[in-house]
Amino acid sequence: MPNPARPGLRLAARDARRALTGPGAARLLVAALIVAVAAVTAVTRLTDRVDAAVVAQAATTLGADLVLASDAPPSSAQTRLLAGSNLDTATRVQMNTALAAGDRLLRVSLSAVSPHYPLAGAITLERDGRTIDVDHGPARGTVWIAPAAAARLNVGLGDRLAVGDTTLTVAALVTASPGGGSALFDTAPSVLMATADLAPTGLTGPGARLDHDTLIGGPPTAIAAVRAQLAPTLAPGERLVDPRSANRGLAAAMDKAAVFLNLAALAAVVLAGVAIALCATRHAAAQRDAIALYKTLGAARGVLRRLLATQLALLGAVGLVAGWLLGETVAYGLIRVIDTLFTIALPAGHWWASWPAIGTAVVLIAGFAWPAQRTALATPPARVLARSNDPGTTRRWPIHGAAIASVAVMAAAATGDIALTGWVLAGLAGAAAAFALIAWALLAILARLRQRLDVRLPGALRLGLDGVLRRRATVMVQCVAVALGLTVLFVLVVVRGDLLAGWQTRIAQDAPNRFVINVNTDQRGGIADLLHEHGINTPTFYPIVRARLTAVNGQTLDRDAALRKQAGRLAERALNLSWTNQLKADNRIVAGHWWAEHQTAADHGPIKTSIAESVARRLDIGVGDRLAFDVAGQALTLEITSIRSIDWSSLQPNFFVLVPPGGLDGYPVRWITSFYLPPGKEAALAALVRAYPNLNVIDITALLARVQTLVDRVTLAVELVFGFTLAAGLVVLAAAMGVHRETRRREAAVLRALGATSARLRRAAWSECLVIGAITAGSAALAARLAAGLIAHYALHVDYASRLGVWLLAVVIAVGLIAAAGVAALGDVRRQPAWQALRGGS
């Protein structure tokens, strides 16, 4: 029984093998696919493992993989659930209280921890001028105290401290321990003691304000499971804290790095897509003879469709496997570079990190190659009698449409950002149209010049120009394709350094390394003067008014359980409100309007507020909605006039809720400030603490150093990933030059038969390729400059200043490379004996 499907599969395998071993475009197509798959594999493998490492390392800061935080001990149901989960648990009870040593009193943050605390990370103790890490809390009857607190209380090791109704012995100086809160400012415990000593202190009686943390540790899947089980049991005032949310600054920096890496990989993939589309078009054209023959021999369209699809799938499989292997190898190298960032061993990657590479191969084959390949199906069988029976015309819009859709899918997957995807697509479409227009205009000018100068032009240049003008339409397509790729390359080659430098500079120079909180209004001048005396720039003070969210658009949280649940932490903890009339550089208005610079709350109407985007999203509110707060027993209603996105990676003080100056007059206010303390100026800090004992100074030098190292390593990773983009660009060039290979071969043969020397043909080829290179590189440079500005402003939020000299050099190099690549690609065409090219045309 005949089975028409079987020959399709066999022939496809044979055709794929033939295509891979032959001189056609299929090999280039597979090469492009390898580059794209390798780029995506390398980046996804890298980001997957680094993301896991960020979470794991953040867990060491949090002290656990998950924390159940509340203002009361966990319920019996939660305790049972945790007991049944077989996960490690520990407890920590935190409070602010006063310690006494003799006649000295000091308000400290006191943590009572169970013996197994911490479950992740370590407590760092200072002994004999050295630091040591321990993985347990203090023994019963002892306390570990921060050096600053010890200095203020004038106590040393072995001294006794009064803690509530009991006294404990100072057994160690603690310099760092995993924090329990979700914010930077919660990570500075001053005193650690054992949980068993807590009850005798009498500090836990009725009315005491205690934070109860239940630390949970275990494998990720078990943590995810217990998290899902705990979530429905959370009562008001309870929340679950994970490492990522507890390290928002680091997570934001890592997310930005991931977007940049993904964009670099996307660039390589889009370039590879362009190359694949060009190769597939040429491959399809080369198959028209065979398709016509198959049809003549009785093959139905369905069989041929299967044949072409299977052939492409086989080529795709080769590209996927080879690309995946290459990507894994590169990822391995990159991970070796990156892993020194972390103090922990990089966790193993996830198996699903391979899916993006497979998806990329599928999208490239289905979106870029198949639409071009399937045009061969339209070959009329009468082509076997004469090629002139095949007009060879194909509808282009399905090819272009599928390519655009594919780019959209991949951009959305790479950025995870619809707006950025929109920009990428709009940029591509706009650039393509602009390139076509520029190429058309320049070719028209060239045609006039050619006509006017005619015989005054050198012979080889005339030949070259004629070559360009004869293929004007296709040269335009070629210029657009290569210019698109070149634009991405320009952005990466020329702009990359500037953009990354901008990002690094901002973190390095602007980032403060000390935060000072709990500043009284009348202390600001003195603090500024003191710092100034020590050569430290006068810091900016930001007011803070602590307030509890009570209602959203008139719906009170106390009476609306659903709203309370939706509000989550916003309803459970006091929020920091602040006022200002200047929008900070790391804030961006995404909805509504920022108030005028000199406007105050008293100007007119209800008090305006600008809220963080995350708050708006969580409460599902927007401009015009109202929020009510309780500020020290007084009601405060604010009307939202704008929503801000906040760049947390700037590590600057930022606030969820802002009002114009005057909006919080009459409410109790404290101030926060931050400043950069250069190395060697620690005396300033000591003087500050001595002069203002109520201040709480937080040192984030270590965190900054980690972020800086992260940026440095990620920059290196981006540069390595950029190698893929460069490789993809070269494949595009090679593919573009192959488009007219057959036509050029015949033309060269005719010219040689008519007496043109090799040297003359070579000069003509250089002329032609230089013209194409100049049109392409010139328009790509303009587009890249524009794209760089847009990316800098909208995606990375950094300033970009272009350097003309660098751009000119880049254009000259690009023109030279394009021309050289073109001439090289056509080399064997020129060298081929005329008789061979003129015979048979195959």
Added chain:
Amino acid sequence: MSIPYAIQANNIAKTVTSGHQTLTILEALDLAVAVGERLAIVGTSGSGKSSLLALLAGLDVPSAGTITLLGRDLAGLDEDARAAWRAGRVGFVFQSFQLLDGLSAQENVMLALELAGTARPAARERAATLLADVGLTARAGHTPRQLSGGEQQRVALARAFACQPDLLFADEPTGNLDRATGEQVIERLFAMNTAHGTTLVLVTHDDTLAARCDRCLRLVDGRLVADHA
């Protein structure tokens, strides 16, 4: 059910439009080819010979008129249906051989069989037999580039007869060959045609070759000007 004619063409015409101009390639042509008959179509370059062959074989569709191929009216059949009707029933020999470069001589012959649904082992065996018939057993594993023109055309002959077609179309089969080689190929073509009892439609500009057919049809500028036995 037996049919008297392998091909019947009634009042067929072919025109093509290029821009605002309409070019008439064939006009008002009637033709009937009896089963087992050898018909030669002769004419100068551009007279419409190959276009007529394309229409008769169902490779192209006429602008007007009807064609019945092996008892099946081609009118209304789409390209797929026409291909399916040809499969295994119609063989072709082309001037430029139309062998696939990457395939060996044997694989090129097997191609026709495989597309007709023949199992691979049977196809391999049949291809070997046919290559032996055309004297190319020793060259079965060679690709077209490794074969001379005459050898390539003999492979094409083997492929044309692979499915034991009822009807064979040959388009200038000696056009790319020197005289001696061309004669050898034609001898084999006629021998195989006789052996298989195939109806033959031969397009050529060679009157000597045409004279060896049962009937000769002469085309001038798309018109049938002579139809003689």
